[in-house]
Amino acid sequence: xxxxTRPEDSARLADAVYDKLKNDIFDFRLxxxxxxxxxxxxxxxxxSRTPVREALLRLAREGFVxxxxxxxxxxxxxxxxxxxxxxxxxxxxxxxxxxxxxxGDRGTALDDLKAxxxxxPGERRSDWIEVAQLDEAFHATLVRAAxxxxxxxxxxDITERIRIIRxxxxxxxxxxxxxxxxxxxxxxxxxxxxxxxxxxxLRSHIEESKLEVRKxxxxxxxxxxxxxxxxxxx
Amino acid sequence: xxxxTRPEDSARLADAVYDKLKNDIFDFRLxxxxxxxxxxxxxxxxxSRTPVREALLRLAREGFVxxxxxxxxxxxxxxxxxxxxxxxxxxxxxxxxxxxxxxGDRGTALDDLKAxxxxxPGERRSDWIEVAQLDEAFHATLVRAAxxxxxxxxxxDITERIRIIRxxxxxxxxxxxxxxxxxxxxxxxxxxxxxxxxxxxLRSHIEESKLEVRKxxxxxxxxxxxxxxxxxxx
DNA sequence: GTATACTACCTTGTATACGAGCGGCCCGGA
DNA sequence: TCCGGGCCGCTCGTATACAAGGTAGTATAC
Numbered sequence: 001x002x003x004x005t006r007p008e009d010s011a012r013l014a015d016a017v018y019d020k021l022k023n024d025i026f027d028f029r030l031x032x033x034x035x036x037x038x039x040x041x042x043x044x045x046x047x048s049r050t051p052v053r054e055a056l057l058r059l060a061r062e063g064f065v066x067x068x069x070x071x072x073x074x075x076x077x078x079x080x081x082x083x084x085x086x087x088x089x090x091x092x093x094x095x096x097x098x099x100x101x102x103x104g105d106r107g108t109a110l111d112d113l114k115a116x117x118x119x120x121p122g123e124r125r126s127d128w129i130e131v132a133q134l135d136e137a138f139h140a141t142l143v144r145a146a147x148x149x150x151x152x153x154x155x156x157d158i159t160e161r162i163r164i165i166r167x168x169x170x171x172x173x174x175x176x177x178x179x180x181x182x183x184x185x186x187x188x189x190x191x192x193x194x195x196x197x198x199x200x201x202l203r204s205h206i207e208e209s210k211l212e213v214r215k216x217x218x219x220x221x222x223x224x225x226x227x228x229x230x231x232x233x234x
Numbered sequence: 235x236x237x238x239t240r241p242e243d244s245a246r247l248a249d250a251v252y253d254k255l256k257n258d259i260f261d262f263r264l265x266x267x268x269x270x271x272x273x274x275x276x277x278x279x280x281x282s283r284t285p286v287r288e289a290l291l292r293l294a295r296e297g298f299v300x301x302x303x304x305x306x307x308x309x310x311x312x313x314x315x316x317x318x319x320x321x322x323x324x325x326x327x328x329x330x331x332x333x334x335x336x337x338g339d340r341g342t343a344l345d346d347l348k349a350x351x352x353x354x355p356g357e358r359r360s361d362w363i364e365v366a367q368l369d370e371a372f373h374a375t376l377v378r379a380a381x382x383x384x385x386x387x388x389x390x391d392i393t394e395r396i397r398i399i400r401x402x403x404x405x406x407x408x409x410x411x412x413x414x415x416x417x418x419x420x421x422x423x424x425x426x427x428x429x430x431x432x433x434x435x436l437r438s439h440i441e442e443s444k445l446e447v448r449k450x451x452x453x454x455x456x457x458x459x460x461x462x463x464x465x466x467x468x
Numbered sequence: 469g470t471a472t473a474c475t476a477c478c479t480t481g482t483a484t485a486c487g488a489g490c491g492g493c494c495c496g497g498a
Numbered sequence: 499t500c501c502g503g504g505c506c507g508c509t510c511g512t513a514t515a516c517a518a519g520g521t522a523g524t525a526t527a528c
Contacts, residue, residue, distance in 0.1 A: 012511075013511075013512070014512090037478080037479065037480090038480070039478085039480095047512080048512060048513045048514070049480090049512095049513085049514090050511075050513065050514090051511080051512070051513095053480090053481095054291065057288065057291060061295060067480090068479095069245075069480075069481095070479060070480050070481080070518085070521095071478090071519090071520055072478085072480080073480095082383075085383060085384040086384055088384075089382065089384050089385055089388070092326065092327065092330040092385070096326040096330075148319045148323065149316075150316070150319040150320050150322075150323050151319070151322070151326070154323070154388060158384075245481095246481075248481080248482090271509065271510090272510070273508085273510095281483085282483045282484070283482095283484090284481075284482055284483065284484090285481080285482070285483095287510090287511095288481095301510090302509095303490090303509095303510075303511090304488085304490055304491095304509055304510050304511080305489090305490060305491070305508090305509060305510080306508085306509060306510080307510095
């Protein structure tokens with residue numbers, strides 16, 4: 001699974017609890033819809049309610065848990081319509097970034113991407129966890145290179161929120177190959193400053209992922225998780 | 235001043251503190267850069283540190299205050315470059331919404347706007363506080379009508395973050411008149427489904443506000459605030 | 469069998485207690 | 499006068515205590 005732990009989170013207990021909870025949700029150790037209580041979480045983590053509470057408040061604001069006044073917290077159910085809206089937002093934001101990238105100066109911001117995605121087929125990565133990370137990095141780098149930190153931040157937030165299902169897109173080898181092909185095509189178009197072509201490619205690239213997501217039922221989520229954690233436990 | 239108080243916020247002390255702090259920041263009773271301590275805020279509000287802490291965490295996440303580990307909180311300084319990025323984001327999001335509005339079905343979502351903005355000059359509002367609220371509502375309605383709740387939510391967040399300076403755009407009567415003219419033109423273009431014309435109008439409309447913001451120095455912020463609070467106290 | 473009222477537990481919301489760390493201030497020395 | 503070191507106070511981070519409110523389950527009346 002893709003970990004979200006950041007190094008600076010070691011000091012504060014609240015951040016440690018936050019990471020733990022988030023990973024538990026992402027790995028389906030905490031199932032969508034299940035109830036959480038501050039006391040139970042605190043006991044389980046061996047801390048007091050205070051840091052647990054702070055972690056829950058953060059997770060609530062990010063949309064992963066819900067606060068039900070005076071009657072506990074719950075893991076938010078996966079709402080696929082919701083994810084589709086987020087994918088549409090990705091299209092909006094990334095197309096805007098692309099427009100700026102093709103129009104303005106972008107320095108060496110895209111050089112790293114070339115080294116990853118414009119490689120001969122033999123050098124492509126095949127581990128799906130790694131590809132999922134590279135995929136996120138590809139899109140994040142494009143957006144960051146547009147030079148608007150706020151745009152990048154919001155894009156990151158959205159990435160974070162769809163990660164829970166987006167990862168599963170790469171459990172099929174065929175999807176990995178397509179991702180490589182499409183990223184390469186997009187990157188070449190951007191480097192050649194072919195704005196409209198790059199836009200078309202990027203839009204259909206994201207729309208494809210969105211369609212894949214639509215196919216993913218809750219059941220498939222579970223089985224995908226089981227096989228994944230069986231192959232790569234921890 | 236524009237109040238942000240929501241009715242449901244009466245029950246929780248944390249929400250009351252949140253509203254109070256936010257209003258204090260917006261009205262410059264708490265100046266950018268000034269230090270805050272949980273103890274002092276708690277004493278001033280007559281509550282304990284716990285709800286103060288929750289309020290501060292929310293405000294920090296929204297970008298209004300900063301947490302300096304072990305050495306207090308501070309009101310975030312106004313960063314004008316930051317605001318310009320947010321304005322650019324507004325352009326991106328609202329243009330995307332506009333595109334969907336001109337292309338697809340929008341029902342009666344825009345009817346309210348007609349009643350407000352497509353009125354004879356004599357019926358235009360002149361109170362700048364009211365116009366500022368109407369202006370926010372105009373843009374929010376456009377975005378909401380596009381049918382993507384996530385898009386609307388992010389747009390709301392951005393609106394919230396730039397409100398602190400955007401209000402001042404309307405302290406000049408000439409800017410109010412222009413806003414009416416431009417909103418009317420945009421609305422007419424959308425109703426006629428003239429997508430490219432609407433986009434051009436909306437883009438220049440927002441860019442104009444952005445330029446106004448660029449002119450606003452911290453000093454002007456203060457004097458604008460003083461005169462405003464003198465004219466409309468409370 | 470069903471509906472209703474009551475009770476007991478469990479939940480959060482808030483207040484308070486305590487400890488570690490950082491910063492500023494004062495004092496001493498060169 | 500300038501610099502350094504130690505001390506004191508204030509800060510947050512965390513733990514714990516207490517109370518109001520909600521929920522579920524049970525018992526009871528019909």
